[in-house]
Amino acid sequence: MMNNGVVVVMVPFVAQGHLNQLLHLSRLLSSYNLPIQIVGSTTHNRQAKLRVHGWNRTTNANIHFHEFTTPEFESPLPNPNASTKFPSHLIPSFKASINLREPFTNLLAELSPKTRRVIVVHDILMSSVVQDVVLFENVEAYAFHSASAFTTFSYVWEEKGRPKLDDVESYMQLTNIPILQDLVPLDFLEFIMSHIDCKSFNSGNIHDTCKVFDGKFIEFLSKEGLSGSNKQWAMGPFNPVSVNKDEEYVSKRHETLKWLDKQGQDSVIYVSFGTTTTLSEEQIREIAIGLEKSGQKFIWVLRYADKGDIFKDEVRRLELPQGFEEQVEGKGLVVREWAPQLEILAHSATGGFMSHCGWNSSMESITMGVPIIAWPMHSDQPRNATLITDVLKIGVMVRDWESMSELVTSSSVENSIRKLMDYEEGNEIRNRARKLGEDVRKSMEEGGVTHMEIESFVAHITR
Incomplete structure (x- = not known):
C-alpha cells in the first residue's frame, strides 16, 4: 500500500511503558509504507531504542527519530521506602517534556508544506506539547490512550460521578475500582489536568487494546465521545505476537x-x-x-x-x-x-x-x-x-x-x-x-478484528 502523501508523527510520553507502546505502533504502521517520524528528547529516544524487543528496529527504514535537546532537570533518586509506590521522582522529567512543544511545532511547519496530510499520534499526556496542530490546515491529531479500554472508560465514568449503567455486570465490575485520587499524588493529578483540554483538536482515539476482550468498553467510549470524538480504534496488541527467530537474533x-x-x-x-x-x-x-x-x-x-x-x-x-x-x-x-x-x-x-x-x-x-x-x-x-x-x-x-x-x-x-x-x-x-x-493472536491475522481495526485506521488517515 502506498503512503499516498501522508506522514505520521509520533509524540510519545516520556515514561518507558508509553515510549514502548508508540514505538511498537510505529512498527505496525510503517508496514503500510507510511513514513514515521518520532519526536522525543535525545535521552528518551535512546532509551526507547535500547529497550525495544521482539523485533529488529534497524530493519524499519520508514521510522525516523527526531532527537531534540531539552533543558536539564533535577530528578531525585527513587525512594524504596516511600509511603506510596507512585514514581514521584519522575515528575520533573514529565514536566520537562513541555519543552518539546517548540521543536515539534517547527517540525510541523517543515513537514506541512511538503505533505498532503500530516497525522500526529500523541500520547494523551503530551497534549500540551502538540496543541499547535490547530495552526496547520493539513494536520490531524489522534490521541493515544496507553491503558485498557476498561481502565480508560473508568476515568470517564468516574468523572461523570460513577453513574449506574444499563449493563449491570460492567457496572458492578467498575464499582470495585479504587478512586483516582488514591492512586496518584496531587502534583501528578495537576499534570494530568494540564493535558485534558484536547477536545478541540483531536480527530479520534487510539488504544493499545483488543476488541476480543475489551470490545464492550470500546463501545462505551464511542458512546461517550471521548476527547470530543466518537472515533475509536482498538489496534492492539501493538507488541509483536510472535518472537523474532532469525539466525542473528537467536545467536x-x-x-x-x-x-x-x-x-x-x-x-x-x-x-x-x-x-x-x-x-x-x-x-x-x-x-x-x-x-x-x-x-x-x-x-x-x-x-x-x-x-x-x-x-x-x-x-x-x-x-x-x-x-x-x-x-x-x-x-x-x-x-x-x-x-x-x-x-x-x-x-x-x-x-x-x-x-x-x-x-x-x-x-x-x-x-x-x-x-x-x-x-x-x-x-x-x-x-x-x-x-x-x-x-x-x-x-x-x-x-x-x-x-x-x-x-x-x-x-x-x-x-x-x-x-x-x-x-x-x-x-x-x-x-x-x-x-x-x-x-x-488470531485477531492480528488477515480478517481478524485487530487487523481490520488497523486497516480501518490506515484507510481513514490516507483517504
Missing part, C-alpha cells in the same frame, strides 16, 4: 531464555514489577522467602526504578537476603538488568507472571497466554488488575487493593503462587489465559 539470546530452555512447560513463575517501582529491603526479603517456600522455579527481575535519565549516574543495586541466590541455584534466576520480557512470556516454560499490571506487561502477558499474579502499585495498575482478575478471570490478586499500603508477607507471596501453579483453580485460570492469548 544473541539472553541468558534467561537459555535457562528457560532447560525447564519444563509452564513450570516457571516470572516476577517483574516494571520500570517505575522500587521495593524496600523488607519487601524484597518477603518476596525472596515466599518464592523459596513456594517450591516453584522462577525468574525474578530485581531492579531500581528508572531515573528521569536512565543513562545518568550509576545504577544502584538492590540487596537480597544473604545467601539467597546460592540457596535457590538451579531453581531460580535473579536478573539485575533489563530483561527480554516479551520473549520470556512467549517461552513455553513460563507458566505465570507476578506483575504490577502496567499495561505493557498486561498486554504482553495476555498476548502470550500467560496468567497473571496481580500486584498493582499505582496509577492505572489497580484498574488493569481488576480487568485481569474480575472481568477476564485470567489472574489472581496477591491481596486486596485496600491493603496495598501494607507489607505483602512471604505467606501471601507463597499462597498466590501456589494458587496459580498448584491448584485446580489455577489450571482453569491458565486455560482461560491460553485461550484468550490464542484469540488475541
Whole structure:
C-alpha cells in the first residue's frame, strides 16, 4: 500500500511503558509504507531504542527519530521506602517534556508544506506539547490512550460521578475500582489536568487494546465521545505476537531464555514489577522467602526504578537476603538488568507472571497466554488488575487493593503462587489465559478484528 502523501508523527510520553507502546505502533504502521517520524528528547529516544524487543528496529527504514535537546532537570533518586509506590521522582522529567512543544511545532511547519496530510499520534499526556496542530490546515491529531479500554472508560465514568449503567455486570465490575485520587499524588493529578483540554483538536482515539476482550468498553467510549470524538480504534496488541527467530537474533539470546530452555512447560513463575517501582529491603526479603517456600522455579527481575535519565549516574543495586541466590541455584534466576520480557512470556516454560499490571506487561502477558499474579502499585495498575482478575478471570490478586499500603508477607507471596501453579483453580485460570492469548493472536491475522481495526485506521488517515 502506498503512503499516498501522508506522514505520521509520533509524540510519545516520556515514561518507558508509553515510549514502548508508540514505538511498537510505529512498527505496525510503517508496514503500510507510511513514513514515521518520532519526536522525543535525545535521552528518551535512546532509551526507547535500547529497550525495544521482539523485533529488529534497524530493519524499519520508514521510522525516523527526531532527537531534540531539552533543558536539564533535577530528578531525585527513587525512594524504596516511600509511603506510596507512585514514581514521584519522575515528575520533573514529565514536566520537562513541555519543552518539546517548540521543536515539534517547527517540525510541523517543515513537514506541512511538503505533505498532503500530516497525522500526529500523541500520547494523551503530551497534549500540551502538540496543541499547535490547530495552526496547520493539513494536520490531524489522534490521541493515544496507553491503558485498557476498561481502565480508560473508568476515568470517564468516574468523572461523570460513577453513574449506574444499563449493563449491570460492567457496572458492578467498575464499582470495585479504587478512586483516582488514591492512586496518584496531587502534583501528578495537576499534570494530568494540564493535558485534558484536547477536545478541540483531536480527530479520534487510539488504544493499545483488543476488541476480543475489551470490545464492550470500546463501545462505551464511542458512546461517550471521548476527547470530543466518537472515533475509536482498538489496534492492539501493538507488541509483536510472535518472537523474532532469525539466525542473528537467536545467536544473541539472553541468558534467561537459555535457562528457560532447560525447564519444563509452564513450570516457571516470572516476577517483574516494571520500570517505575522500587521495593524496600523488607519487601524484597518477603518476596525472596515466599518464592523459596513456594517450591516453584522462577525468574525474578530485581531492579531500581528508572531515573528521569536512565543513562545518568550509576545504577544502584538492590540487596537480597544473604545467601539467597546460592540457596535457590538451579531453581531460580535473579536478573539485575533489563530483561527480554516479551520473549520470556512467549517461552513455553513460563507458566505465570507476578506483575504490577502496567499495561505493557498486561498486554504482553495476555498476548502470550500467560496468567497473571496481580500486584498493582499505582496509577492505572489497580484498574488493569481488576480487568485481569474480575472481568477476564485470567489472574489472581496477591491481596486486596485496600491493603496495598501494607507489607505483602512471604505467606501471601507463597499462597498466590501456589494458587496459580498448584491448584485446580489455577489450571482453569491458565486455560482461560491460553485461550484468550490464542484469540488475541488470531485477531492480528488477515480478517481478524485487530487487523481490520488497523486497516480501518490506515484507510481513514490516507483517504
